[in-house]
Amino acid sequence: MAGLHYGSVANPSKRMALHKRLGIKGPRAKYIPSMDNRHRQQVISLRRLSSRKAIYVFSKKNKPAYLVSEGERVIVETKDAFGGSVRSEKDLFEHVSMDKVNPATGPIMVESVFRGDTLCVEIERIRCGRRGVVMCSPELGTLGTDVRRSRTKVVRIVGRKAIFSEDLAVDLNPHIGVVGVSPARGEYPTYHPGDFGGNMDTVEITERSRVYLPAFVDGGMVAMGDVHAAMGDGEVCGTGVEVPAEVQVRFFKEGELAVKRPMIETPTNWISYAAAKTLDEAARLATSDLVRFISERRGVDFEDAYMLASVAANLGISQVVDPLVAAKMSISKRYL
Numbered sequence: 129m130a131g132l133h134y135g136s137v138a139n140p141s142k143r144m145a146l147h148k149r150l151g152i153k154g155p156r157a158k159y160i161p162s163m164d165n166r167h168r169q170q171v172i173s174l175r176r177l178s179s180r181k182a183i184y185v186f187s188k189k190n191k192p193a194y195l196v197s198e199g200e201r202v203i204v205e206t207k208d209a210f211g212g213s214v215r216s217e218k219d220l221f222e223h224v225s226m227d228k229v230n231p232a233t234g235p236i237m238v239e240s241v242f243r244g245d246t247l248c249v250e251i252e253r254i255r256c257g258r259r260g261v262v263m264c265s266p267e268l269g270t271l272g273t274d275v276r277r278s279r280t281k282v283v284r285i286v287g288r289k290a291i292f293s294e295d296l297a298v299d300l301n302p303h304i305g306v307v308g309v310s311p312a313r314g315e316y317p318t319y320h321p322g323d324f325g326g327n328m329d330t331v332e333i334t335e336r337s338r339v340y341l342p343a344f345v346d347g348g349m350v351a352m353g354d355v356h357a358a359m360g361d362g363e364v365c366g367t368g369v370e371v372p373a374e375v376q377v378r379f380f381k382e383g384e385l386a387v388k389r390p391m392i393e394t395p396t397n398w399i400s401y402a403a404a405k406t407l408d409e410a411a412r413l414a415t416s417d418l419v420r421f422i423s424e425r426r427g428v429d430f431e432d433a434y435m436l437a438s439v440a441a442n443l444g445i446s447q448v449v450d451p452l453v454a455a456k457m458s459i460s461k462r463y464l
């Protein structure tokens with residue numbers, strides 16, 4: 129953002145002026161129905177970042193919509209992957225405009241994060257809307273050519289289940305499909321994954337996880353959306369259970385970990401992630417990143433880390449349906 133000096137933002141009056149310019153009204157009290165008492169008091173005082181400010185393209189040219197302090201706890205409101213435009217089972221994929229897919233709330237500029245830093249997005253809570261959408265289409269997914277006619281399924285979310293059909297409820301695994309920063313160069317639609325994150329579609333990007341992203345610009349300029357109430361590895365038909373959501377997050381600068389591509393930390397595991405044109409290449413990159421990480425954490429040479437990865441880490445698929453496909457490799461923290 130041109131003309132913004134971090135030193136001046138630390139000054140409260142200038143910070144307020146910047147918030148005003150960005151249209152940020154500051155903390156607002158808001159009653160959240162159906163929220164349990166344990167969380168209600170906390171949520172009331174949190175700043176909410178509205179989904180009205182959203183991007184459809186990750187670009188270095190993006191200007192900040194929100195400014196947050198390092199460690200500040202905020203609630204990011206996200207629209208579903210179709211921006212709420214799919215209202216019934218008559219709304220099919222061919223009616224969806226691709227330039228309005230995956231609205232990502234933001235960009236969120238994080239104070240104290242500069243170009244070259246590693247930005248950490250800590251996900252504390254994901255609260256899904258009560259209605260989700262699943263679609264298949266001849267234009268979509270691994271077996272698109274086998275699909276005879278597009279179909280849309282509207283799915284109710286009840287408790288920790290998605291009601292897939294009258295006789296089948298699917299367990300939820302809520303996660304954030306799109307989380308990314310402004311890329312170093314180029315412009316990428318928010319349905320595109322890459323080294324900047326973006327459409328990661330990785331089920332481990334969930335409550336109690338942290339996503340580490342390379343900051344290519346000052347402030348990182350994070351945007352997120354495309355929450356899935358449920359999805360399996362691969363996302364084979366091209367959608368998960370696409371829901372609007374409220375995501376409680378904090379942002380940090382991570383001083384100890386330098387990343388070229390996203391990495392994910394769960395309470396139990398470290399996971400590398402790579403998107404590429406082919407699964408072979410994505411697998412090679414994800415493996416290479418995790419082996420290097422193991423080598424650094426354990427203080428062992430490449431060969432030793434490579435062998436440990438082979439015997440103790442799991443290589444998997446995030447998704448095979450986006451413009452680039454993505455692989456991931458996971459190792460238990462017990463071995464590091």
Ligand code: CA
Nearest residue numbers: 305327329354
């Ligand atoms: Ca997605």
